[in-house]
Amino acid sequence: MTTLTTPTSSGASAPTARKRRRRSVEGGWKQITINRAFLIPAIVVFVFLFVVPLLQGLYWSFTDFTGYSPEANFIGWDNYVQILNDPSMLSGLTFTLLFAVGTTLLVTCLAIPLAVQLNKAFVGRNVVRSLWFFPAVPSMAILGLVWSYILSPLPSGVLNTLLSNWFGIEAVSWLSDNTLARFSVIMVGVWAQTGWHAVLYLAYLQSIPQEYYEVAKIDGASPRQQFFAITLPLLMPAMVVSSFLLLTNGLKVFDLPYTLTNGGPGFATYTITQSLVVTGVGQGEYGLSSALAVMFTVAVGVIGFTQLRITSRIGRRFA
Amino acid sequence: MTTALWRRTLLSIGMIALALIIGVPLYYIVINTFKTQADMVSSPLGLPETWSFANWSSALGDMSIYQAFGNTLYVTVLAVLAQLLVGAMAAYAMIIARNRTTRILGSLLLVGFIIPPQSTMIPLYRTLVGFELVDSLNGLVIMYMGGAIFCFFLIQGYMRTLPYEVIEAARIDGAGTNQIFWRIVLPLIKPILVTVGVFQTMWVWNDFLLPTVFLSSPQKETIVLQVYSAVSEFTTDWPAFMTITVIALIPMVIFFVFTQRHIVSGLLAGSVKG
Amino acid sequence: MKSPMRMVVAGIAVTALAGSLGACSGDSGEADGTTTVSFLSWTGQEQMEPMIEAFEAENPDVTIEASYSPPVAEYIQTLQTRVLSGTAPDVFVVAAENKTNLIEAGAVVDLSGEPFMEGIQQFNLDTYGRDGAEYGLSLSSWAAGYAYNKEMLADVGYDGIPETWDEFLVMLQDLQDAGYTPFLESVDQMPTTVSAMLGAKTSQSDPSVDDQIFDGSSTFAEQWTPILEEYNRLYTEGLVSADVVALDGDQVRDEFANERVAVINAGPWIINAVQEANPELDWEFGQVPGLPDGMPFQAGAAAPGYAISASSDEETQEAAKTFLTWLASEQGVEMFHEATNDVTVTENFTPEVDPVFEPMVEPIRDGDLYLPMIAWQRDEDVLNVEAVAQVQRMIQGQIGPEDVAAALDAKLSS
Incomplete structure (x- = not known):
């Protein structure tokens, strides 16, 4: 019974509802105060766990603070100058960007169709979903180890053994060739995240009213047309969220290249976070690493928000 | 009818095959818990020559693992519930009062998860020392509250897809902000709450970075710290490492299997009734 | 449907809370005249715990409160964070990665002239020393x-x-x-x-x-x-x-x-x-x-050396020295060798090594x-x-x- 009323009523009343929303949903001043109060916990968390430490880091970035002695002398922009003059920083930047963009595109392209399939009924659905989700569970340290055995460039490596037994292919230098190593790290990153992002899309798929598809079916739309005309546009909010997460997490990536290739061969899979850890923790040059962190945070912020803007705009066009 | 059946069978076979490939590393981890280090060296991917339960009995025979289990459970439950609540409240306030200020505030909050965790660690530690919250499970819970920003972002994105009419109708019926939040909004956003909750649970349960820095007494260890007790300077006892990893994973797998059906709950049916 | 679930969750949380509170109330032993020395171990718990037990049995007035962090990066980070925040453990290790920082920050006590530093090989003393001062008790080396x-x-x-x-x-x-x-x-x-x-x-x-x-x-x-x-x-x-x-x-x-x-x-x-x-x-x-x-x-290289925090009070430093004395004693070195298989370099004990490693022993003991x-x-x-x-x-x-x-x-x- 609800099938017919819901789409028509929401469709027809949408413009009026939008106009009315501001006034009626906000309510009187008392309600407004309560509304604002709902924000307080998040703001407190934000200020104490992010703003204060970040400001402290900002201060340290202008000092020669070592991370061991409480003394810190103001040295101006020296740390920033040093970072900008360091050639190994550039190599870290290249792979970090490549990884972030690569995983974002690939995971998005794979997770949406996967979510659509996982949403259908089939035998063993729960087990399959769990298996897809599993790579998000254990720590990256152990997954990095497992993959380094699988992708070992030696003839005794797991993948190389399979390739030579089944196809007679000679040992492939998965992790010891620059291009292949970059490719391998990105593929493992995709493997680790696709399932969880598919689950995220799955949650959003649930909010698409079944009636839309029924109406489309009556109009004679093929499954393909349904996907592009209904599913994809309605998944846009999910895509905004998911791609923002992928991109920012990709930029912050540390564990995976660190355990799988340790940044190698050479600097092929070296990341910015790795140099952050090496200078800050290993070398104890906390001032320098704070400067790096500040620049990095700004860069991630700019990239992340630009991307958010673009995807939201695309999303709005569809909606 | 028969084509539909065929399609379903094909889909099942295809999806199961694909999932099995994806699950190979899982197999690797589990199978090696039944091997001695020697057996793992000689055939890392094969079945064990003789099934050895020594790793399991030594891991489960150590009483500290139960303590660690309890600690982890405590931290995870509290941290995730608190994160979800704070995140959902903020998302709700943001959606309901959409204006310039809240929009700016919303984007500002996002700064919270573009900061690399490595860069806020030392300042945070010093702050917590001041509040005597270092080496305390509650201090750890507070640290994890940072995850609320992540929850906020995901929940807010999801709330945008909700039918406003439901909230409006409740408002007209005279329900207050509080009531609407607890009675209407929370049930409506259950799929995303479960999804985010599962994900945050995985994170908190498995996190290594924060406990290793913020906890120092052995009796407050979380389970992941136990995993790393198999690591030494030059080499690692991988079978022991993997066994404790699996012990730490089992509750997560059970948790996921039980919660995932809530991700796929009849959302619209619920909202129309309400 | 929902409220029972919530009850269960809350119940679990409370139980876990009770458990953890019970656990933390038992750790201060100052009242009965013993000194507590906090110790951040580089060596794993399985190897270190028997040694601590043996030490405490002989020295009932000193309690070692040990915590463990896996080497190398995690250990260095944990230690760095704690040193900087004024909550440094009383005993920790100086390693290749942090010795310069620790020494320059004045975070470690000079141990030169202490009786327990005698009989340690000069190569090891030099590794964790500077300008005549010695900061680490390094008992073994690897090659x-x-x-x-x-x-x-x-x-x-x-x-x-x-x-x-x-x-x-x-x-x-x-x-x-x-x-x-x-x-x-x-x-x-x-x-x-x-x-x-x-x-x-x-x-x-x-x-x-x-x-x-x-x-x-x-x-x-x-x-x-x-x-x-x-x-x-x-x-x-x-x-x-x-x-x-x-x-x-x-x-x-x-x-x-x-x-x-x-x-x-x-x-x-x-x-x-x-x-x-x-x-x-x-x-x-x-x-x-x-x-x-x-x-x-x-x-x-010389294995990381045990060091005493300069920020600990005098009484604790004394107790920490008792601990280091025991570690450098014949019994301590022997237990250390047996637990870790490291080749120790002290005069008071000759380690037994596996025959395959024999060719490397002399270079190690010679530094x-x-x-x-x-x-x-x-x-x-x-x-x-x-x-x-x-x-x-x-x-x-x-x-x-x-x-x-x-x-x-x-x-x-x-």
Whole structure:
């Protein structure tokens, strides 16, 4: 019974509802105060766990603070100058960007169709979903180890053994060739995240009213047309969220290249976070690493928000 | 009818095959818990020559693992519930009062998860020392509250897809902000709450970075710290490492299997009734 | 439907809370006249706990509150965070990675002249000392060289690792011709071969190689290039595959244990795993061959040393010294050796080592060991990361040996 009323009523009343929303949903001043109060916990968390430490880091970035002695002398922009003059920083930047963009595109392209399939009924659905989700569970340290055995460039490596037994292919230098190593790290990153992002899309798929598809079916739309005309546009909010997460997490990536290739061969899979850890923790040059962190945070912020803007705009066009 | 059946069978076979490939590393981890280090060296991917339960009995025979289990459970439950609540409240306030200020505030909050965790660690530690919250499970819970920003972002994105009419109708019926939040909004956003909750649970349960820095007494260890007790300077006892990893994973797998059906709950049916 | 679930969750939380509160209320022992010494252990819990129990049994007035952090990066980070926040453990270790920082920040107590520092080998005291002061009680050292499969070498007419590099390369060629994979070296760290060759060089030069580089009278280009050129012959002459750049020590060890390679770089930590995996294997350790102007040598270093925090109060420092005294005693050293299999370097105890490792024992007890990262006088971590990455690029054939050295000079001067 609800099938017919819901789409028509929401469709027809949408413009009026939008106009009315501001006034009626906000309510009187008392309600407004309560509304604002709902924000307080998040703001407190934000200020104490992010703003204060970040400001402290900002201060340290202008000092020669070592991370061991409480003394810190103001040295101006020296740390920033040093970072900008360091050639190994550039190599870290290249792979970090490549990884972030690569995983974002690939995971998005794979997770949406996967979510659509996982949403259908089939035998063993729960087990399959769990298996897809599993790579998000254990720590990256152990997954990095497992993959380094699988992708070992030696003839005794797991993948190389399979390739030579089944196809007679000679040992492939998965992790010891620059291009292949970059490719391998990105593929493992995709493997680790696709399932969880598919689950995220799955949650959003649930909010698409079944009636839309029924109406489309009556109009004679093929499954393909349904996907592009209904599913994809309605998944846009999910895509905004998911791609923002992928991109920012990709930029912050540390564990995976660190355990799988340790940044190698050479600097092929070296990341910015790795140099952050090496200078800050290993070398104890906390001032320098704070400067790096500040620049990095700004860069991630700019990239992340630009991307958010673009995807939201695309999303709005569809909606 | 028969084509539909065929399609379903094909889909099942295809999806199961694909999932099995994806699950190979899982197999690797589990199978090696039944091997001695020697057996793992000689055939890392094969079945064990003789099934050895020594790793399991030594891991489960150590009483500290139960303590660690309890600690982890405590931290995870509290941290995730608190994160979800704070995140959902903020998302709700943001959606309901959409204006310039809240929009700016919303984007500002996002700064919270573009900061690399490595860069806020030392300042945070010093702050917590001041509040005597270092080496305390509650201090750890507070640290994890940072995850609320992540929850906020995901929940807010999801709330945008909700039918406003439901909230409006409740408002007209005279329900207050509080009531609407607890009675209407929370049930409506259950799929995303479960999804985010599962994900945050995985994170908190498995996190290594924060406990290793913020906890120092052995009796407050979380389970992941136990995993790393198999690591030494030059080499690692991988079978022991993997066994404790699996012990730490089992509750997560059970948790996921039980919660995932809530991700796929009849959302619209619920909202129309309400 | 929902509320029972919530109850269960809350119930679990409360139970867990009670458990954890119960646990933390039992740890302050000051009331009955004992001193509590907090200790951040580098050695794993399984090995360290029996030693702490034995110590406490003998010294009932001192309680050790131990915590554990896996080496190396996590340990360094945990310690750094705690030192900086004024909650440093009373006893911790100084390692290659943090000694400069700890000493310069005045975070560690000078232990020179303490009775327990007598009888420790000078090499170990020097490693964690500076300007006459000694900051770390380092009880053992490790050495890494080559491990070789005796059968494979005998098959091509050798009974051990040759003494010179040229002979060694000939042997590898013979092994390759006989159908064996001759040599694998993990290059996820500074190659053992390079460290050993540098060690041989520095032991014959005065002032040492690193003194010259760091005081500006010499450069990496001058000191390192000849050695890297020799090392690179492994790859340019096709004896070893460039795939080694992606191998870690455990993978190389497994190849060796499974008899898929004749010679590998290795340290004592592989002994147990290899012998368990392949008890039949006939193998032994050997020194890294010498260059024409050098001699056979090995990579290695003094193990991290126990240090006392300068921020602890006097009474606690005294108690900490009691702990260190016990650790350096015959019983302590013996237990340490048995738990860790490390080769200890104290006068009061002669460690027993596995026969396969016998060739390396004398160099260890003599302190003939070298590791660039420890010998470097500043920027150790940054230089090490740079060196490993550049050596990998050299192995891949992207740059020449002189470029590796030039990159290190550039890094040092930046």
